Amino acid sequence: MDSRPSDEMLLLAVAERDMGAFRTLYERHAGWLAIRLARRCNDRDLVADAIGDTFVAVWQKPQGFRGDGDIAAWLWGIAIRRLVSRLRTRGSVAAVFEHAGVAPAAEDQVLLSVEYGDIGQALARLSPEMRAVIQAVVLDGLSAREAAQLLHVPVSSVKTRLYRAKAHLRAALAEGPS
Amino acid sequence: MTGWHLDDDTLRRYVERTDSLAEGASAEQHLLSCEPCRARVNTAASVIELSVIDFAAVWDRTRDAIEVPRASVFERLLRGAGLPAQEARLVAVASAFRGVWLVGVAAVLAFAALAAAVGHTRGMWLFLAVAPIVPCLVVASSYDPWMDPALEPELVTPYPMLRLILLRTSAVLALALPTVLLSGLFIPTEEPFAWLLPAVGFVAVVLAASTWFSPLRSAIAVSSVWLGVIWLLALRSGAPEAVLQARVQAAFLALAAASFSIFLVRRRRLHQLRPWR
Numbered sequence: 001m002d003s004r005p006s007d008e009m010l011l012l013a014v015a016e017r018d019m020g021a022f023r024t025l026y027e028r029h030a031g032w033l034a035i036r037l038a039r040r041c042n043d044r045d046l047v048a049d050a051i052g053d054t055f056v057a058v059w060q061k062p063q064g065f066r067g068d069g070d071i072a073a074w075l076w077g078i079a080i081r082r083l084v085s086r087l088r089t090r091g092s093v094a095a096v097f098e099h100a101g102v103a104p105a106a107e108d109q110v111l112l113s114v115e116y117g118d119i120g121q122a123l124a125r126l127s128p129e130m131r132a133v134i135q136a137v138v139l140d141g142l143s144a145r146e147a148a149q150l151l152h153v154p155v156s157s158v159k160t161r162l163y164r165a166k167a168h169l170r171a172a173l174a175e176g177p178s
Numbered sequence: 179m180t181g182w183h184l185d186d187d188t189l190r191r192y193v194e195r196t197d198s199l200a201e202g203a204s205a206e207q208h209l210l211s212c213e214p215c216r217a218r219v220n221t222a223a224s225v226i227e228l229s230v231i232d233f234a235a236v237w238d239r240t241r242d243a244i245e246v247p248r249a250s251v252f253e254r255l256l257r258g259a260g261l262p263a264q265e266a267r268l269v270a271v272a273s274a275f276r277g278v279w280l281v282g283v284a285a286v287l288a289f290a291a292l293a294a295a296v297g298h299t300r301g302m303w304l305f306l307a308v309a310p311i312v313p314c315l316v317v318a319s320s321y322d323p324w325m326d327p328a329l330e331p332e333l334v335t336p337y338p339m340l341r342l343i344l345l346r347t348s349a350v351l352a353l354a355l356p357t358v359l360l361s362g363l364f365i366p367t368e369e370p371f372a373w374l375l376p377a378v379g380f381v382a383v384v385l386a387a388s389t390w391f392s393p394l395r396s397a398i399a400v401s402s403v404w405l406g407v408i409w410l411l412a413l414r415s416g417a418p419e420a421v422l423q424a425r426v427q428a429a430f431l432a433l434a435a436a437s438f439s440i441f442l443v444r445r446r447r448l449h450q451l452r453p454w455r
Contacts, residue, residue, distance in 0.1 A: 031220030048231040059244045073210045
């Protein structure tokens with residue numbers, strides 16, 4: 001391996017109040033975290049605030065990482081929840097989930113079916129609202145309540161949409177590609 | 179870590195958000211465990227038109243946020259009581275809340291209580307002289323510009339002075355009263371807390387007077403008058419309890435009410451706190 005310190009070592013140094021290590025950790029992770037958050041919230045300022053909150057939380061409680069799994073996954077868990085809580089306090093600002101939704105080109109479709117089998121197509125046929133719920137709950141691992149805050153819909157809607165989306169996917173997969 | 183990595187096209191589509199949900203989800207799952215690909219996303223994030231946020235600015239803000247000294251116990255207590263963070267800091271920053279000052283107050287009271295316990299009548303006079311004026315001195319110092327250098331920038335900020343003073347006054351009383359009450363327990367009299375009304379009255383007088391004069395000067399003046407009265411009474415009659423009888427208490431209550439009304443009516447004049455430095 002190269003001589004660069006691992007994320008784990010950086011985090012240990014951050015626990016020792018090492019500002020240099022903290023800076024390195026920020027440079028390694030702020031970028032992709034921001035890109036990923038920006039896919040869930042169109043408000044740049046909010047994303048910036050959430051990133052700031054995330055790293056403040058890391059500085060204050062580096063021992064929150066218990067050594068299981070990737071530090072990146074731990075950071076993401078903090079970041080998405082900070083975004084949710086920022087959205088909750090901001091209230092009126094809309095978190096728009098407009099996934100660019102450019103229809104995949106033919107060759108991409110082929111690639112997709114190679115990589116994901118029929119799931120990619122089944123997902124693509126879901127309505128944007130259902131996709132957003134699937135993304136928040138299944139892929140991002142948020143609770144129904146957090147997803148509801150992120151999407152600005154009632155908790156009950158999250159639950160019914162998730163239920164319908166799952167039924168939809170199940171049917172689509174059972175049918176096979178149409 | 180596998181040998182598999184995001185290819186350049188997938189990565190570009192991911193960053194530009196032109197991918198499908200499934201593809202994006204797959205990329206995100208991979209990114210969580212692949213440092214080289216994360217580094218590539220970071221690079222892409224810094225060059226693309228869609229540059230998400232100003233990373234340097236966010237870093238500066240983050241560093242500022244963590245370099246601010248940790249909130250004091252008292253400030254966290256205020257925040258726990260439901261005060262917004264900025265207000266909690268504004269209230270807690272007053273010098274009256276520095277531990278040393280409170281220890282001094284406690285020491286004075288403990289001394290007075292001790293004197294009362296030991297010296298009986300003369301000690302009782304001493305306690306009566308000291309206990310009621312401590313709260314108003316502490317309150318005055320909590321918003322006197324001379325005691326609190328932070329007050330000057332506060333006065334030019336668009337923050338209601340009245341709110342600040344009332345918040346600080348209640349906070350300081352909440353802190354000082356337990357000490358004062360505790361020392362009252364050691365006083366050999368039937369009504370160990372009868373001096374509370376005079377204390378409240380003096381706090382109100384100081385608040386009202388600070389619409390004309392400096393809070394600290396007002397508090398010192400009030401204290402001097404009270405000490406003088408106690409001195410005269412002690413010389414003339416020997417019974418300290420006379421000061422605490424019901425009629426006198428009612429008078430103090432009226433004094434408190436009247437002064438507080440004056441304070442509220444003249445609250446706009448609080449801006450004149452500024453000149454004294």
